[in-house]
Amino acid sequence: MANIAAKRIKREFKEVMKSEEVAGGSIKLELINDSWTELQGEIAGPPDTPYEGGTFLLEIKVPETYPFNPPKIRFMTKIWHPNVSSVTGAICLDILKDQWAAALTLRTVLLSIQALLSAAEPNDPQDAVVAKQYREDIRLFNLTASHWTNVYAGGPTVIWEFNQKVQVLIDMGIDEDQARVALSTFEWEIERATEHLFS
Amino acid sequence: MSAESDMEYSDNDGDDYDYYGEQDDCDMEAVDRTKSDPEYFLYTCLRVEEVEKLLNESIELLSNSLQITPSLAKVTLHAYEWNAQEIINKYKENANEVLVYSRVKSRSPVLQASTSRSSCAVCANTPPMHKYSALACGHYFCNDCWAMHFEVQIMQGVSNTITCMAQDCELRAPEDFVLSHVTKPMLRERYQQFMFKDHVKSHPELRFCPGPNCQDCPKCQICIEKNGGCNHMQCGACRHDFCWVCLGDWKSHGSEYYECSRYKEDPNMSSDSQHAQAREALKKYLHYYERWENHARSLKLEEQTLASLKSRINQKVMAGEGTWIDWQYLWDSAKLLKRCRYTLQYTYPYAYYMENGPRKELFEYQQAQLEAEIENLSWKVERAETTDRGDLENQMDIAEKRRTTLLKDFLEFHTTTASSSKV
Numbered sequence: 001m002a003n004i005a006a007k008r009i010k011r012e013f014k015e016v017m018k019s020e021e022v023a024g025g026s027i028k029l030e031l032i033n034d035s036w037t038e039l040q041g042e043i044a045g046p047p048d049t050p051y052e053g054g055t056f057l058l059e060i061k062v063p064e065t066y067p068f069n070p071p072k073i074r075f076m077t078k079i080w081h082p083n084v085s086s087v088t089g090a091i092c093l094d095i096l097k098d099q100w101a102a103a104l105t106l107r108t109v110l111l112s113i114q115a116l117l118s119a120a121e122p123n124d125p126q127d128a129v130v131a132k133q134y135r136e137d138i139r140l141f142n143l144t145a146s147h148w149t150n151v152y153a154g155g156p157t158v159i160w161e162f163n164q165k166v167q168v169l170i171d172m173g174i175d176e177d178q179a180r181v182a183l184s185t186f187e188w189e190i191e192r193a194t195e196h197l198f199s
Numbered sequence: 200m201s202a203e204s205d206m207e208y209s210d211n212d213g214d215d216y217d218y219y220g221e222q223d224d225c226d227m228e229a230v231d232r233t234k235s236d237p238e239y240f241l242y243t244c245l246r247v248e249e250v251e252k253l254l255n256e257s258i259e260l261l262s263n264s265l266q267i268t269p270s271l272a273k274v275t276l277h278a279y280e281w282n283a284q285e286i287i288n289k290y291k292e293n294a295n296e297v298l299v300y301s302r303v304k305s306r307s308p309v310l311q312a313s314t315s316r317s318s319c320a321v322c323a324n325t326p327p328m329h330k331y332s333a334l335a336c337g338h339y340f341c342n343d344c345w346a347m348h349f350e351v352q353i354m355q356g357v358s359n360t361i362t363c364m365a366q367d368c369e370l371r372a373p374e375d376f377v378l379s380h381v382t383k384p385m386l387r388e389r390y391q392q393f394m395f396k397d398h399v400k401s402h403p404e405l406r407f408c409p410g411p412n413c414q415d416c417p418k419c420q421i422c423i424e425k426n427g428g429c430n431h432m433q434c435g436a437c438r439h440d441f442c443w444v445c446l447g448d449w450k451s452h453g454s455e456y457y458e459c460s461r462y463k464e465d466p467n468m469s470s471d472s473q474h475a476q477a478r479e480a481l482k483k484y485l486h487y488y489e490r491w492e493n494h495a496r497s498l499k500l501e502e503q504t505l506a507s508l509k510s511r512i513n514q515k516v517m518a519g520e521g522t523w524i525d526w527q528y529l530w531d532s533a534k535l536l537k538r539c540r541y542t543l544q545y546t547y548p549y550a551y552y553m554e555n556g557p558r559k560e561l562f563e564y565q566q567a568q569l570e571a572e573i574e575n576l577s578w579k580v581e582r583a584e585t586t587d588r589g590d591l592e593n594q595m596d597i598a599e600k601r602r603t604t605l606l607k608d609f610l611e612f613h614t615t616t617a618s619s620s621k622v
Contacts, residue, residue: 004322004347011323067321068351102321102348102364103338 005066009036012106019107027110037062041073041110045153046118050145051079054153058113059089060106070100071109078177080141080148082122082131086181091116092126129185137187144184151180165190169197242406250405254398257283265290270375273398275301277359281402298335302362302371305336319344321364332380334372338365345380353386358393359401414446431578442574443493487551494544497577501540504581505533511584529583532595536580539573539598542606549609562609569601 013029013036021027028042041058045051057076063069073096075089083092095104095112125131134141147162149155165188169179174197186192245253261272261283278301279286290297298304318325319341326341333339340348344364349372352361361377363370374394381387399405432443440449512526546566553559576598579591 004344007323008321065347065351068348101362101366101368102340102344103366108366 005062005064006036008067009039009062009106013039015105016107016110021107021111027107027114029106029110039106040076041106041113043110043114043117045149045155046114049118050142050157051081051117051149051153052155053157054149054155056117056153058110067102067104070096070104071106072096073109073113078148078152080130080145080184081117082120082125082127082134083116084130085127086130086184087127090126092121092124133184133187140187144188148180148184162188169193244408245405250399251395253405254281254402257281261286268373268375270373271303273394274303274359274371274373277398277401278302281398281404302369303335303373305368305370321348332376334363334370334376336363336365336368336370338363338368340364342380346382349377349381349390350383350386353381353390353393356393358390359397431574484551487547491544491547494540494547498537498540498544501533501537501577505530505537508533508580508583528588528592529580532576532580532583532591535595535599536573536576539569539576539602542602543570543573546605562605565601565605565608569598569605572598572601 013031016022016027016029019027022029026044030040030042032038032040039060039062041060043056043058045054045056055077056079059074059076061072063072073091075084075091078086078089080086084090091113093112093116095101095109120134122131122134130141133144143159143162146155146157147159150157150159162183165183166176166179168190169183170176172194174182178197179193182193182197183190186196257276258269258272261267261276262269264287265272267275275286275297276283279297286297295304299306319331319339321340321344324341324343326343330342331339332342332345348364349361352358359371361372362368363372377390378387381390399407431440431449433440441447442449508529512523512529515521515526516523543566546562546569550559550563550566553562572594576594579594583591
């Protein structure tokens with residue numbers, strides 16, 4: 001790995017460790033290997049959002065040309081959010097693309113991703129289905145996002161109705177994650193979701 | 200009908216009819232192109248040197264009248280879409296506003312330089328004070344980091360719009376600042392090439408030529424290069440399959456009747472004037488010439504394919520992946536392709552001199568069949584290692600049969616007369 005990249009990551013790692021956010025438990029950063037090319041981030045779901053109480057893991061890959069190119073980051077924890085792919089976890093955030101600046105750090109990036117959870121940008125979506133729901137039925141979106149946070153990120157809000165519906169599809173022999181995506185996509189209507197899954 | 204022959208009618212349309220929606224389609228051609236076709240406009244073709252001269256004139260004008268560096272002049276011209284007069288007027292009114300709008304000066308006051316030079320914010324190193332530099336915004340970074348930043352940006356094709364490395368700073372690095380940090384000749388050259396392209400794109404009166412050899416993908420418009428002999432093209436960006444000769448979708452070439460090779464004579468020609476006939480004759484000549492030349496170029500590229508195939512086979516044999524005999528079919532296919540392409544190339548002069556009639560129709564039919572099969576073969580040879588061997592050999596057989604059929608039907612006549620005259 002390039003000298004500058006390793007040196008930068010080491011310094012940024014220390015910066016995050018000393019930060020007040022780590023002390024307050026709102027972000028975390030761990031090393032995955034000794035060569036400083038892969039890290040794992042962790043952010044807490046911001047308060048007063050459907051993600052509150054959840055813990056979201058992020059995969060961070062540091063390119064050879066870091067910090068002149070942005071780090072590659074995706075959600076490892078499944079999340080229902082207009083700017084994150086519900087399938088791959090890819091994130092649509094300007095500072096991870098063309099608005100990246102070499103002077104930005106992992107700490108600022110993690111905080112920006114956390115901020116994205118409080119303020120979605122439905123007009124610049126990564127997941128068109130989620131974005132459409134966000135724009136057209138914010139109440140159902142919030143419920144769905146809370147449900148996902150509960151199931152995948154350890155959030156506290158249990159929505160029994162959704163759990164039961166997912167169970168109905170599981171009993172039909174459908175994979176749990178697939179069932180949840182289909183139900184979330186088709187406004188939790190079992191008939192439309194199954195029609196989609198079996199078509 | 201061609202654009203030229205429309206001019207024959209241009210005397211008649213002083214009346215300014217509104218043809219849209221009122222007349223039959225067949226009358227559309229009688230309308231002046233500038234009125235009937237909103238995309239039609241007059242243009243001149245320029246060579247690269249002429250474009251450079253044109254751009255340099257604007258740069259010089261601006262840098263002389265405002266007493267600024269050519270580098271700065273370029274940034275402002277790019278920002279104001281090459282309207283030098285507008286820049287001069289605005290600059291005299293409010294120079295600061297022009298520089299802020301061009302993103303070479305920040306709106307907010309410049310940072311205190313001394314506070315930001317304890318260590319480089321990008322690499323965390325602490326080089327001596329004189330090894331730092333900054334744009335007008337005062338965000339100081341060490342020179343090594345600037346050099347790396349520019350290298351990464353240039354490699355990604357960015358030139359005019361490279362920004363400062365600080366967060367949320369949108370200031371752009373002018374050419375002289377970039378070049379003072381970039382030392383590698385290859386990078387400097389690349390940078391200047393991209394600058395040139397960017398300038399042409401930002402200039403309201405310049406466009407890149409959409410003609411052959413400057414071709415864009417007909418679907419996604421990205422620039423493409425023909426890197427092999429095959430006329431069945433596939434865009435590297437959007438995977439669109441199309442024909443190099445007519446730029447149409449390749450789908451209409453595969454199963455249906457292939458007729459890019461055939462020249463279609465204008466049926467109304469006999470009623471036209473002598474001038475129109477002369478133009479038609481030139482058009483006919485160019486049709487055949489262009490195709491002849493295209494296949495000549497393809498033939499050259501097939502030679503490269505042949506050479507690279509040979510070295511690949513050698514590599515395989517050296518690596519113990521079979522013997523030369525196992526791979527010889529690849530070599531044979533490339534050689535056959537070359538032979539077919541050669542024949543095809545010279546069918547065009549032959550067709551040009553043929554008289555109209557059923558025999559020419561038959562010839563052009565067979566020529567089209569041959570061409571279609573050759574493009575299929577060429578496509579498969581270029582992807583030889585991923586194509587099934589049986590499939591490839593089958594294609595070789597088809598192409599060779601088409602070639603010999605065509606030659607038998609049309610070449611035999613000459614050879615027999617030639618040999619009989621010898622006797």
